Amino acid sequence: MAKAMEALLSVVLLLFCCGGQVVRGEFDYRAALSKSILFLEAQRSGKLPQSQRVKWRGDSGLTDGHLQNVDLVGGYYDAGDNVKYGLPMAFTITTLAWGTLDYGKELKAAGEIQNARDAIRWGTDYFLKASATPDQLWVQVGDPQADHNCWERPEDMDTPRSLYKIDKDTPGSEIAAETAAALAASSIVFRFTNPRYSHLLLQRSQSLFSFADRFKGTYGGECPFYCSVSGYNDELLWAASWLYRATKSPYYSNYIIQHDDLKAYVNEFNWDLKYAGIQVLLTDLYFQGEAQFSAYRSHAERFVCSLLPGSPIRSVKTTPGGLLYVRDGANTQYVTSAAFLLARYSDLLSAKKQTLSCGNTLFKPSDVMGFAKLQIDYLLGRNPLGISYMVGYGSKYPRQPHHRGASVVSIHQQPTKIKCIEGFMNWFHKDSSNPNTLIGAIVGGPDKYDRFVDLRTKSSMLEPTTYINSPLVGVLAKLYRMTRKTNRQF
Numbered sequence: 001m002a003k004a005m006e007a008l009l010s011v012v013l014l015l016f017c018c019g020g021q022v023v024r025g026e027f028d029y030r031a032a033l034s035k036s037i038l039f040l041e042a043q044r045s046g047k048l049p050q051s052q053r054v055k056w057r058g059d060s061g062l063t064d065g066h067l068q069n070v071d072l073v074g075g076y077y078d079a080g081d082n083v084k085y086g087l088p089m090a091f092t093i094t095t096l097a098w099g100t101l102d103y104g105k106e107l108k109a110a111g112e113i114q115n116a117r118d119a120i121r122w123g124t125d126y127f128l129k130a131s132a133t134p135d136q137l138w139v140q141v142g143d144p145q146a147d148h149n150c151w152e153r154p155e156d157m158d159t160p161r162s163l164y165k166i167d168k169d170t171p172g173s174e175i176a177a178e179t180a181a182a183l184a185a186s187s188i189v190f191r192f193t194n195p196r197y198s199h200l201l202l203q204r205s206q207s208l209f210s211f212a213d214r215f216k217g218t219y220g221g222e223c224p225f226y227c228s229v230s231g232y233n234d235e236l237l238w239a240a241s242w243l244y245r246a247t248k249s250p251y252y253s254n255y256i257i258q259h260d261d262l263k264a265y266v267n268e269f270n271w272d273l274k275y276a277g278i279q280v281l282l283t284d285l286y287f288q289g290e291a292q293f294s295a296y297r298s299h300a301e302r303f304v305c306s307l308l309p310g311s312p313i314r315s316v317k318t319t320p321g322g323l324l325y326v327r328d329g330a331n332t333q334y335v336t337s338a339a340f341l342l343a344r345y346s347d348l349l350s351a352k353k354q355t356l357s358c359g360n361t362l363f364k365p366s367d368v369m370g371f372a373k374l375q376i377d378y379l380l381g382r383n384p385l386g387i388s389y390m391v392g393y394g395s396k397y398p399r400q401p402h403h404r405g406a407s408v409v410s411i412h413q414q415p416t417k418i419k420c421i422e423g424f425m426n427w428f429h430k431d432s433s434n435p436n437t438l439i440g441a442i443v444g445g446p447d448k449y450d451r452f453v454d455l456r457t458k459s460s461m462l463e464p465t466t467y468i469n470s471p472l473v474g475v476l477a478k479l480y481r482m483t484r485k486t487n488r489q490f
Contacts, residue, residue, distance in 0.1 A: 088466065
């Protein structure tokens with residue numbers, strides 16, 4: 001225990017001693033929470049509602065699906081481009097729904113519960129359209145190569161809105177199952193506020209899960225941008241886990257047990273790799289009395305132990321400033337997803353008044369949550385550079401996010417169409433702040449040495465994504481609750 005706390009303390013001291021602006025006291029987690037949800041509104045595709053709060057955006061993608069006489073208007077752009085990818089969009093909604101479910105009281109106290117539900121529904125309404133035909137799912141809208149060769153506002157885009165689908169002849173179990181997970185988790189979110197909608201989501205989730213399981217195969221159509229390296233077994237188990245939580249049907253419990261992969265020791269959780277999420281989710285059910293999931297506890301603990309400083313089986317390194325570092329390219333996605341699972345696991349330990357054993361080293365629930373908090377605080381500004389990696393939070397934050405809509409003057413200010421090459425010449429390569437502030441976006445973040453260059457062309461550092469923000473919502477809601485009760489730090 002002492003060694004574990006010493007390791008955690010050393011990280012804290014390092015963050016405070018190493019140059020740059022240091023923020024003392026607690027952060028305004030409520031403001032960060034509000035902004036993290038607001039970013040998702042900037043990613044909306046389709047006809048924007050009157051309640052739209054990101055005013056520099058306009059309607060876009062209003063003919064999506066027309067090439068095949070289907071309605072695929074709506075949904076989210078995944079990142080700084082104008083393509084709608086099914087796999088990361090579904091993971092965004094699953095993790096956002098999870099945070100909304102388990103931190104709903106906190107979101108309500110912060111005045112953000114309806115905004116969270118609205119963000120979820122913007123995704124689930126789209127998934128209902130995309131899955132309207134049985135044993136078929138539209139999984140992508142937009143030609144990625146053509147889109148990436150243009151720098152256009154979504155309101156102006158004239159690149160092909162090519163359509164991609166999976167069916168029994170072209171299976172894509174990982175995308176169908178992740179979409180099933182998103183709909184199942186979301187059905188619980190709306191269970192009491194909109195029972196009819198909740199029932200529709202659950203029915204469609206069950207149908208998609210059956211489709212994914214009956215016609216097994218990995219879909220390569222979203223490569224090279226979203227290639228599923230891990231395969232589809234994790235998504236099938238992930239979807240079955242959420243369907244079990246939503247229905248308590250023995251069918252899904254039996255499916256999990258019969259198809260489990262208890263050799264899956266992992267140290268990351270992301271849009272492609274779901275095992276850690278499954279392990280924490282099922283450990284939660286085990287702690288609630290579901291004894292059939294007992295084996296998942298050791299796997300969840302191994303995941304947590306792989307992250308914590310002071311753990312003898314730690315396998316994920318941190319930057320000199322203390323940020324978890326998995327790999328180059330939007331590394332903050334691994335930070336926010338890990339922080340969410342750490343937050344949830346600390347809750348489980350606290351509820352049972354238990355500690356975590358990593359080899360011979362013991363950690364208290366507060367140690368686990370303390371490390372999650374360090375990760376979020378780093379992103380909000382407690383780091384060697386003293387910069388907030390959340391756009392619009394604090395006084396020092398990235399001014400050049402790699403994002404088409406934010407980096408080109410708003411269509412409301414300049415209605416004249418800005419074409420593909422003009423966007424590159426006049427906006428992408430312009431070394432100045434974006435004309436539109438992408439409030440709430442967490443950018444890709446620093447490199448493994450805590451270095452960061454605020455230059456739009458550095459996409460690995462400057463590009464935000466929806467799935468960086470979606471797990472962040474739950475963690476920020478918990479931190480808001482914690483700091484309402486006490487002003488002390490860990």
